[in-house]
Amino acid sequence: MDKKCPKCGGEMTEGEIRFDSDTVMPNQMNAYMTGIPNSPLPAVYQSSTSKPYWEEKTGKRTGFILKSDETKTLRIKGLRCTLCGYVEMYAAEKRE
Numbered sequence: 001m002d003k004k005c006p007k008c009g010g011e012m013t014e015g016e017i018r019f020d021s022d023t024v025m026p027n028q029m030n031a032y033m034t035g036i037p038n039s040p041l042p043a044v045y046q047s048s049t050s051k052p053y054w055e056e057k058t059g060k061r062t063g064f065i066l067k068s069d070e071t072k073t074l075r076i077k078g079l080r081c082t083l084c085g086y087v088e089m090y091a092a093e094k095r096e
């Protein structure tokens with residue numbers, strides 16, 4: 001991917017949006033709050049990551065008995081300018 005930033009002409013780096021949701025265990029929360037410096041942190045966080053996606057209607061109808069709008073999902077990717085931080089998003093067709 002060799003793309004230039006439309007704003008400043010800087011170099012664009014490819015990436016994607018991710019949501020990290022950290023779940024803190026209630027009983028381990030106290031240990032974390034009173035954390036002793038330089039002690040190894042216990043496994044406090046349960047990390048789960050979910051990726052957003054683009055969904056659109058294809059215009060077709062699927063199903064034999066119950067007709068429903070056919071949709072297709074696309075992964076959302078993005079390019080970030082390394083100079084000014086401008087982010088350009090696009091939905092990429094799944095190739096698998």
Ligand SMILES: [Zn+2]
Nearest residue numbers: 005008081084
């Ligand atoms: Zn830029």
